[in-house]
Amino acid sequence: xxxxxxxxxxxxxxxxxxxxxxxxxxxxxxxxxxxxxxxxxxxxxxxxxxxxxxxxxxxxxxxxxxxxxxxxxxxxxxxxxxxxxxxxxxxxxxxxxxxxxxxxxxxxxxxxxxxxxxxxxxxxxxxxxxxxxxxxxxxxxxxxxxxxxxxxxxxxxxxxxxxxxxxxxxxxxxxxxxxxxxxxxxxxxxxxxxxxxxxxxxxxxxxxxxxxxxxxxxxxxxxxxxxxxxxxxxxxxxxxxxxxxxxxxxxxxxxxxxxxxxxxxxxxxxxxxxxxxxxxxxxxxxxxxxxxxxxxxxxxxxxxxxxxxxxxxxxxxxxxxxxxxxxxxxxxxxxxxxxxxxxxxxxxxxxxxxxxxxxxxxxxxxxxxxxxxxxxxxxxxxxxxxxxxxxxxxxxxxxxxxxxxxxxxxxxxxxxxxxxxxxxxxxxxxxxxxxxxxxxxxxxxxxxxxxxxxxxxxxxxxxxxxxxxxxxxxxxxxxxxxxxxxxxxxxxxxxxxxxxxxxxxxxxxxxxxxxxxxxxxxxxxxxxxxxxxxxxxxxxxxxxxxxxxxxxxxxxxxxxxxxxxxxxxxxxxxxxxxxxxxxxxxxxxxxxxxxxxxxxxxxxxxxxxxxxxxxxxxxxxxxxxxxxxxxxxxxxxxxxxxxxxxxxxxxxxxxxxxxxxxxxxxxxxxxxxxxxxxxxxxxxxxxxxxxxxxx
Amino acid sequence: xxxxxxxxxxxxxxxxxxxxxxxxxxxxxxxxxxxxxxxxxxxxxxxxxxxxxxxxxxxxxxxxxxxxxxxxxxxxxxxxxxxxxxxxxxxxxxxxxxxxxxxxxxxxxxxxxxxxxxxxxxxxxxxxxxxxxxxxxxxxxxxxxxxxxxxxxxxxxxxxxxxxxxxxxxxxxxxxxxxxxxxxxxxxxxxxxxxxxxxxxxxxxxxxxxxxxxx
Numbered sequence: 001x002x003x004x005x006x007x008x009x010x011x012x013x014x015x016x017x018x019x020x021x022x023x024x025x026x027x028x029x030x031x032x033x034x035x036x037x038x039x040x041x042x043x044x045x046x047x048x049x050x051x052x053x054x055x056x057x058x059x060x061x062x063x064x065x066x067x068x069x070x071x072x073x074x075x076x077x078x079x080x081x082x083x084x085x086x087x088x089x090x091x092x093x094x095x096x097x098x099x100x101x102x103x104x105x106x107x108x109x110x111x112x113x114x115x116x117x118x119x120x121x122x123x124x125x126x127x128x129x130x131x132x133x134x135x136x137x138x139x140x141x142x143x144x145x146x147x148x149x150x151x152x153x154x155x156x157x158x159x160x161x162x163x164x165x166x167x168x169x170x171x172x173x174x175x176x177x178x179x180x181x182x183x184x185x186x187x188x189x190x191x192x193x194x195x196x197x198x199x200x201x202x203x204x205x206x207x208x209x210x211x212x213x214x215x216x217x218x219x220x221x222x223x224x225x226x227x228x229x230x231x232x233x234x235x236x237x238x239x240x241x242x243x244x245x246x247x248x249x250x251x252x253x254x255x256x257x258x259x260x261x262x263x264x265x266x267x268x269x270x271x272x273x274x275x276x277x278x279x280x281x282x283x284x285x286x287x288x289x290x291x292x293x294x295x296x297x298x299x300x301x302x303x304x305x306x307x308x309x310x311x312x313x314x315x316x317x318x319x320x321x322x323x324x325x326x327x328x329x330x331x332x333x334x335x336x337x338x339x340x341x342x343x344x345x346x347x348x349x350x351x352x353x354x355x356x357x358x359x360x361x362x363x364x365x366x367x368x369x370x371x372x373x374x375x376x377x378x379x380x381x382x383x384x385x386x387x388x389x390x391x392x393x394x395x396x397x398x399x400x401x402x403x404x405x406x407x408x409x410x411x412x413x414x415x416x417x418x419x420x421x422x423x424x425x426x427x428x429x430x431x432x433x434x435x436x437x438x439x440x441x442x443x444x445x446x447x448x449x450x451x452x453x454x455x456x457x458x459x460x461x462x463x464x465x466x467x468x469x470x471x472x473x474x475x476x477x478x479x480x481x482x483x484x485x486x487x488x489x490x491x492x493x494x495x496x497x498x499x500x501x502x503x504x505x506x507x508x509x510x511x512x513x514x515x516x517x518x519x520x521x522x523x524x525x526x527x528x529x530x531x532x533x534x535x536x537x538x539x540x541x542x543x544x545x546x547x548x549x550x551x552x553x554x555x556x557x558x559x560x561x562x563x564x565x566x567x568x569x570x571x572x573x574x575x576x577x578x579x580x581x582x583x584x585x586x587x588x589x590x591x592x593x594x595x596x597x598x599x600x601x602x603x604x605x606x607x608x609x610x611x612x613x614x615x616x617x618x619x620x621x622x623x624x625x626x627x628x629x630x631x632x633x634x635x636x637x638x639x640x641x642x643x644x645x646x647x648x649x650x651x652x653x654x655x656x657x658x659x660x661x662x663x664x665x666x667x668x669x670x671x672x673x674x675x676x677x678x679x680x681x682x683x684x685x686x687x688x689x690x691x692x693x694x695x
Numbered sequence: 696x697x698x699x700x701x702x703x704x705x706x707x708x709x710x711x712x713x714x715x716x717x718x719x720x721x722x723x724x725x726x727x728x729x730x731x732x733x734x735x736x737x738x739x740x741x742x743x744x745x746x747x748x749x750x751x752x753x754x755x756x757x758x759x760x761x762x763x764x765x766x767x768x769x770x771x772x773x774x775x776x777x778x779x780x781x782x783x784x785x786x787x788x789x790x791x792x793x794x795x796x797x798x799x800x801x802x803x804x805x806x807x808x809x810x811x812x813x814x815x816x817x818x819x820x821x822x823x824x825x826x827x828x829x830x831x832x833x834x835x836x837x838x839x840x841x842x843x844x845x846x847x848x849x850x851x852x853x854x855x856x857x858x859x860x861x862x863x864x865x866x867x868x869x870x871x872x873x874x875x876x877x878x879x880x881x882x883x884x885x886x887x888x889x890x891x892x893x894x895x896x897x898x899x900x901x902x903x904x905x906x907x908x909x910x
Contacts, residue, residue: 273775318750328751330730331721331771335778367788368718373753373770380781392777 148236148301156233160226166214167226174205175230179237186241191248195359198234202362205230231362232302239301242360244352253351261346261385266403271393274336275324281428283323290316291345298348303361306353307371314374317341331377339381354379714757715879716766720786722810723795724803725774728829731860732795733769736870739863758867758874765874767791782810783817791823791873796844798828798857799836804844811851823876825854825869832859 031039031047033054039045046054160167178201186194209215209223218226235242244250269276277283293313300306317337321329347353357375358366366372384392390400402408721729730751737756757766772778772785786792792814796807807826814824826848828839841857848855854872858865 315750318752322750328730328734331752331773332725332730332775334750334752334771335773335781336775368716368768370753373768376770376784377752380778380784383781383784384778387780394777 149233152233152236156229159229160218160222163215163217163222167218170208170212170214171226171230171233174208175233175237178205178234182234182238183241186245187247191242191245191359194242198360199363201234202227202231227362228304231360232304235303235360236301243301243356244349248355250352250355251349253355254349257351257382257386258346258348260388261343263404264343264385264388266409267340267343267388267393269336269340271395272336272340274340275333276320276337276340277324280324283320286316286320286323287341287344290314290320290341294341294345295347297353303357304365304371306357307361307365307375310378311371311374313341314338314377335377335380335384338377339384342378342381342385350382354382713763714766715763715877716768717790717874717877718788719767719769719791719793719873720789721769721771721793721795722782722786722807722814723774723793724797724800724806727774727795727797727800727803728860729774729795730771732793732827732829732858732866733771735860735863735866737769756870758870760871760874763879765877767870767874782813786814786818786822789818789822790877791825792818793825793827793869793873794853795827795829796839797830798839798844799830799833801838804828804839808847811853815851821878823854823873824851825856825873827865827869828855828857829860831857831864832861 031037031050032045033039033047033050035047035050037047037049039047039050156168156171160171178198181201182194182197185197189197206223206227209218209226215223215226244254269278276287278287290313293309293316297306297309297313300309314334317334318329321333321337325333342350358379366375390397393400399408721733723729733754734751737754752771754769754771755766756769757764759765770785770789772782794807794810794814796803798804811824811826814822826844828841828844844857845855847853854869854876856865856869856872858869860866
């Protein structure tokens with residue numbers, strides 16, 4: 001039975017820490033029954049099992065010989081009936097303390113032991129302690145009565161050690177005197193008298209601090225703390241004797257109020273006119289904090305520590321109210337809220353705690369200060385709960401009774417939450433999880449959308465880039481360059497033989513045209529077609545003819561002619577813009593003409609160069625698609641200028657090369673100029689197609 | 696001036712300086728402006744939708760009076776009818792009390808009278824009681840005449856002022872007047888109530904609250 005031995009060794013540890021002042025051998029710790037397990041002084045030296053048996057026997061003995069033995073044994077105590085009733089509720093109490101005080105196993109054990117133990121055993125036990133302490137010729141050493149005292153010693157030295165050994169010595173002397181006195185008196189006096197003693201003791205210690213030369217070093221501010229520590233030290237030492245003592249019916253009161261609160265579990269914030277919104281999750285958390293603070297009171301030993309718990313709880317309540325109503329919290333709201341919290345917390349041994357604090361806490365602290373105020377509120381809350389009636393909840397008596405008897409059950413959010421607490425928690429957790437997930441999915445969706453956009457953009461970019469690149473495709477250019485390439489070398493070797501015939505044909509055509517144009521010169525001026533042609537001619541003449549001016553002074557005659565024509569044309573331009581398109585189309589031809597004119601005409605007589613360019617004129621005139629082909633490559637080179645300019649350039653380069661052949665044939669220029677005027681007539685036919693190309 | 700400064704203070708310890716600490720209880724029907732009055736006195740502020748985030752149930756404020764410093768520890772009480780029976784637990788050991796009523800509400804004045812009666816019967820015999828007719832700023836809706844309240848106060852030996860937490864009228868004055876009237880031998884005030892209060896606590900929590908709280 002490893003578990004049992006463990007339990008027993010645990011008891012031994014407790015026992016050892018509790019009573020080390022007695023020099024005990026290990027054998028002395030064993031159960032007096034001789035079963036081999038460790039015994040406990042609280043249980044009359046028995047181990048738990050033997051003690052139970054022993055108690056059983058005792059009880060049977062007592063029931064057999066009733067009056068005589070009880071009179072003998074229990075002369076300290078009021079009556080036997082009290083003892084039996086005591087035992088009865090002790091069982092109940094153990095059930096609830098098992099439930100409530102899991103964090104206090106140490107105390108629970110000792111208290112339950114006290115309960116089971118007949119009073120005389122307990123008193124004998126105390127007497128033994130006192131006798132031992134007397135035998136060892138020193139006062140009852142409080143430090144060994146409680147494991148906390150060691151901690152307190154350390155605390156004292158840390159806090160007040162700097163004020164010298166005298167202070168420490170006197171402090172412990174006084175504390176020991178006080179605690180010993182209380183232990184001595186506690187079986188002879190009522191608890192209220194003990195409380196009176198304690199209060200007197202606090203006052204006398206304070207006067208001692210203020211009067212005794214030992215304490216001169218202690219500054220005035222610290223004296224208060226010293227008194228506080230004195231109270232703390234003594235009360236922790238005496239906690240097991242003074243908290244919920246057997247001489248009182250504190251435990252009964254605890255059970256009564258516990259039962260009462262349990263019956264009032266249907267009371268909700270609404271009944272109390274309290275603005276706590278039970279359904280709010282945040283508020284609920286804060287209320288739980290307040291409840292935890294209140295429950296923590298039972299685990300503290302010193303009255304001031306218990307008070308601190310109450311203050312903490314009340315501050316949490318204030319926080320709750322601030323959260324609910326959002327203003328400074330007055331007592332009108334605070335007290336109902338505190339009642340609500342007490343009802344929902346149902347703290348263990350509430351009454352015992354309140355009575356303990358009331359009796360043994362320094363009165364001045366209870367009467368004044370924040371702690372005093374909040375503790376008063378707690379007392380009020382408890383008092384209200386104890387005396388709660390239908391009237392105080394402002395509800396009909398019948399309804400109140402129905403609730404109390406359990407006929408009616410209120411649909412309280414708080415209760416349902418408590419019942420479904422686990423479910424609620426899970427729900428909340430899941431909701432939180434879902435929320436997180438939905439957030440994440442939203443994020444993912446966003447990101448994916450962004451990605452999609454990016455992809456689209458990328459696609460478009462690539463498309464546009466590809467298009468751009470396609471627009472500038474070198475393939476087309478190459479196709480174009482081929483003819484360009486061909487254009488230059490062609491004239492010399494290839495075209496001569498091939499196009500010899502068309503040359504003749506064109507020449508004939510040109511001649512015809514020239515004859516026509518010469519005839520219709522006046523008409524041309526009038527028709528819009530010529531306007532642009534001439535305007536272009538202007539440019540061309542400026543661009544192209546200017547160099548020719550430089551080079552060729554003899555070319556003045558054609559220039560003059562062209563100027564004359566221009567002046568006329570200018571007027572015409574004003575007339576019609578609509579037909580300009582057509583005329584523009586015509587421009588090409590005249591430009592080419594004008595551009596080519598120097599070429600075709602100079603070569604017309606001599607070189608074959610004319611032949612290459614002369615075919616362009618007819619092709620544009622008669623075959624539109626072919627012209628397009630020619631135009632496109634020019635555009636691709638990125639020049640916004642019309643073909644004319646491009647042509648100009650090309651031709652200008654060619655012209656640069658060409659002038660040399662022109663130079664010698666000055667006489668031909670006259671012919672050129674005449675032809676130049678003749679040529680405009682030709683485009684009239686090609687106008688439409690040319691305009692299309694332009695557009 | 697913090698609300699928590701009072702926690703460590705004790706009348707016994709503070710006797711060396713010229714600081715007198717007094718416990719002052721606020722009584723009155725709910726919504727007569729008890730907490731507004733105190734907030735105005737302590738924080739010098741008034742918010743109709745009070746936004747400041749402090750508890751107004753327990754506050755301390757120090758005022759200087761001639762050569763002494765008077766520290767008030769102000770305990771607010773719940774004004775609702777249902778908590779009436781708990782009031783003795785609050786005013787036990789108090790050296791001063793302000794009974795507040797709303798001048799626009801005759802009922803609150805009636806309640807104030809019962810408070811005064813109860814204090815005179817059950818509280819410490821040396822307690823200084825002040826009657827405050829609050830919401831003076833709403834004088835056009837007045838339901839309780841100034842003269843009526845003043846004669847009542849004179850008959851019962853009360854300090855009386857009409858106050859307004861909103862306009863701060865007479866707020867500091869009423870506390871000053873109380874401070875002047877209080878006995879400055881604070882040692883008796885502190886100790887005299889202590890023993891008494893402790894016993895009362897036991898009686899009170901022992902279930903019968905109102906009746907036997909002041910022996």
